[in-house]
Amino acid sequence: MGDxxxxxxxxxxxxxxxxxxxxxxxxxxxxxEGVVKAVQDVSFDLHRDDVLGIVGETGSGKSxxxxxxxxxxxxxxxxxxxxxxxxxxxxxxxxxxxxxxxVKLPKESFSKVRGKHIGMIFQDPMTSLDPMYTIGNQMIExxxxxxxxxxxxxxxxxxxxxxQVGIPKPxxxxxxxxxxxxxxxxxxxxxxxxxxxxxxxLVADEPSTALDVTVQAQILELMKDLQEQFNSSMIxxxxxxxxxxEIATKISVMYGSYQMEMADSMEIFENPMNPYTFALLECIPxxxxxxxxxxxxxxxxxxxxxxxxxxxxxxxxxRATDRCYKELPKLEQLKDNHFVRCWNPITNRVLxxxxxxx
Amino acid sequence: MKLLEVxxxxxxxxxxxGFLVERVVxxxxxxxxxxxxxxxxxxxxxxxxxxxxxxxIGKSIVRLLEVTDGEMLIDEEDTTFYFMKKRRxxxxxxxxxxxxxxxxxxxxxxxxxxxxxxxxxxxxANRDASKAIDYLFEKADQKKRLLxxxxxxxxxxPMSSLNPRMTVGQMLTEPxxxxxxxxxxxxxIEKVKELLVQVGLKPYHVDxxxxxxxxxxxxxxxxxxxxxxxxxxxxxxxxxxxxxxxxxxxxxxxxQKLQEQLNAGYVFISHNLSLVRFISQEVSVMYLGxxxxxxxxxxxxxxxxxxxxxxxxxxxxxxxxxxxxxxKDLVGGQVPSPINRPTGCFFNPRCKYRMDICTKxxxxxxxxxxxxxxxxxxxxxxxxxxxxxx
Numbered sequence: 183m184g185d186x187x188x189x190x191x192x193x194x195x196x197x198x199x200x201x202x203x204x205x206x207x208x209x210x211x212x213x214x215e216g217v218v219k220a221v222q223d224v225s226f227d228l229h230r231d232d233v234l235g236i237v238g239e240t241g242s243g244k245s246x247x248x249x250x251x252x253x254x255x256x257x258x259x260x261x262x263x264x265x266x267x268x269x270x271x272x273x274x275x276x277x278x279x280x281x282x283x284x285v286k287l288p289k290e291s292f293s294k295v296r297g298k299h300i301g302m303i304f305q306d307p308m309t310s311l312d313p314m315y316t317i318g319n320q321m322i323e324x325x326x327x328x329x330x331x332x333x334x335x336x337x338x339x340x341x342x343x344x345x346q347v348g349i350p351k352p353x354x355x356x357x358x359x360x361x362x363x364x365x366x367x368x369x370x371x372x373x374x375x376x377x378x379x380x381x382x383x384l385v386a387d388e389p390s391t392a393l394d395v396t397v398q399a400q401i402l403e404l405m406k407d408l409q410e411q412f413n414s415s416m417i418x419x420x421x422x423x424x425x426x427x428e429i430a431t432k433i434s435v436m437y438g439s440y441q442m443e444m445a446d447s448m449e450i451f452e453n454p455m456n457p458y459t460f461a462l463l464e465c466i467p468x469x470x471x472x473x474x475x476x477x478x479x480x481x482x483x484x485x486x487x488x489x490x491x492x493x494x495x496x497x498x499x500x501r502a503t504d505r506c507y508k509e510l511p512k513l514e515q516l517k518d519n520h521f522v523r524c525w526n527p528i529t530n531r532v533l534x535x536x537x538x539x540x
Numbered sequence: 541m542k543l544l545e546v547x548x549x550x551x552x553x554x555x556x557x558g559f560l561v562e563r564v565v566x567x568x569x570x571x572x573x574x575x576x577x578x579x580x581x582x583x584x585x586x587x588x589x590x591x592x593x594x595x596x597i598g599k600s601i602v603r604l605l606e607v608t609d610g611e612m613l614i615d616e617e618d619t620t621f622y623f624m625k626k627r628r629x630x631x632x633x634x635x636x637x638x639x640x641x642x643x644x645x646x647x648x649x650x651x652x653x654x655x656x657x658x659x660x661x662x663x664x665a666n667r668d669a670s671k672a673i674d675y676l677f678e679k680a681d682q683k684k685r686l687l688x689x690x691x692x693x694x695x696x697x698p699m700s701s702l703n704p705r706m707t708v709g710q711m712l713t714e715p716x717x718x719x720x721x722x723x724x725x726x727x728x729i730e731k732v733k734e735l736l737v738q739v740g741l742k743p744y745h746v747d748x749x750x751x752x753x754x755x756x757x758x759x760x761x762x763x764x765x766x767x768x769x770x771x772x773x774x775x776x777x778x779x780x781x782x783x784x785x786x787x788x789x790x791x792x793x794x795x796q797k798l799q800e801q802l803n804a805g806y807v808f809i810s811h812n813l814s815l816v817r818f819i820s821q822e823v824s825v826m827y828l829g830x831x832x833x834x835x836x837x838x839x840x841x842x843x844x845x846x847x848x849x850x851x852x853x854x855x856x857x858x859x860x861x862x863x864x865x866x867x868k869d870l871v872g873g874q875v876p877s878p879i880n881r882p883t884g885c886f887f888n889p890r891c892k893y894r895m896d897i898c899t900k901x902x903x904x905x906x907x908x909x910x911x912x913x914x915x916x917x918x919x920x921x922x923x924x925x926x927x928x929x930x
Binding site for chain 2: 239240364365366367394395396397398399400402403421422423424425426427428447448451461462463465466467468469470472473475476477478479480482483498
């Protein structure tokens, strides 16, 4: 009986374990002008069924974060520190799942993880598909490489996948070249390839940005449905707060290579505690309400070349204190599941909105 | 007096095929029969997905493209022919004004103001059409200059609209000197410094090159260049879509501040519905080269009528996780190719409310409210609907 109890406990424990745990990740680039610190001290846990949204402006380090996770930081980029723990049985000898540090994983072994356990979707489907091969070729290649199946089986699987992502007449379209498809359809194919090996994690880097609004809505709805169907976790990167509100369950706000704030989706939009998140929410035009004015953030986003070891938002922040000029705040948990990097966090949003309006 | 009036604007791009001997095999009807107007100090927003012709409209207004047909009136003066080749301009004028029997009737009570002006010219030339046309060409260079001064444009990507080899000073003094708004270079430089301050930059930026600025600052330079000649009309072609959100708000606020100062009319072209709602008083929604819904901004955003407008609004994500999108109005499919447009209403293959008539006839623009027009058979008069049911 004791054994049973232990097993039950273990099962729960296994389920509650994060599938991916990133700890203090830093990625830097060695440039002639100096070191570009693209990602600094990024930490998060990704659980099963989570959709983690990473939102940030150009150059905030959101893409480099996921490229580091997928082992795509080529020279001059390198991971300067931290751990990326991935829970998998791919490399274990006894078949049990264990945490593997992807940072230490050699480049050759990465192809067993990327594509199989981590599916990637990029912004521009025209550049992520090879124009010289039919979409069928590209899908079958991926499946045969990762799964022990014949080409015939892979082909059937591809057709099924194409159907799932909403491509009409998949058995005919599988022989098409990428240029024969429209932008939205191409992105659907990329999604199908990313899902082809049942990955535990789906990484989507601005998947809807290059598309028109009506098509963007279709792709977002599709990704939500598929994520539920395939029961995988997702990391979703975008610069668009509205898109992130739509899809993410948990949001990490990045600015100037640091995570400024991380919390559940609702919490971020209702109680932003970091001044940057607050300002960002105030400066976007809204479709659902009529606004009299936008409150812009003064100044420009930071340059990541040899930055000072201070809060990156400091030059533009209206709530800066003396302490901000002395040391960099840490990402601290201020509430349940609400992490903030700030010396002077906002505690009462309503009051601040009133002040700002006056 | 309307600042800009666009009537039945058409712009077709020929598709050519063949080696050595090129044949025109078809047309891309980028803009097809579009009419709208802008007042001083007001903004009209033009929204639509890529390929709907919104940029072509913008370029046609500032005459970077020659139009196929239609009139563009600025301050109630027909300016359409200013940049045409002389032969074509003559044909245009003759066909439009001096070939009709209307002028000869002598009854000018029904003429619109711009027609009256032409009528005066006609009389001045002793009712001789070719002489009248010559009159119109008398000060052609000045007229062109005036139009270039009156209408300016700001493009999407400031990195490609600013010359990388010119300093800000060189770039901004050029229009001032050309339009004789400054006597000499020294005065021009002083004016440029004022302009830079006006758009939120520093006077010492005058000697810098575009690559030395950030994206938002570059767009400010492009704006400074546009306003340097005190234009009455500014076409803003996706001016913030290359910028980050935090900078976008700065630029949008700058546009509003400048509009108050200059009392200029804006044509704001964008695919970002929230931005258009924020900045414009009037909105035109375009689909495949035509305007499907037009009118007061609030009225359109609160009460969209055309199924395409509804779909656009339903598709636009809202930055609030509590508000779920209205899945009912979403549409599937893609925008069809403008070369091969569907028959009838262009939206009919994607439309949920499709009726028989929709595949046959393009719906006329009907007025549903004081300032709200829609081109959809759902809102056509009951008489027509009765005809359709037979």
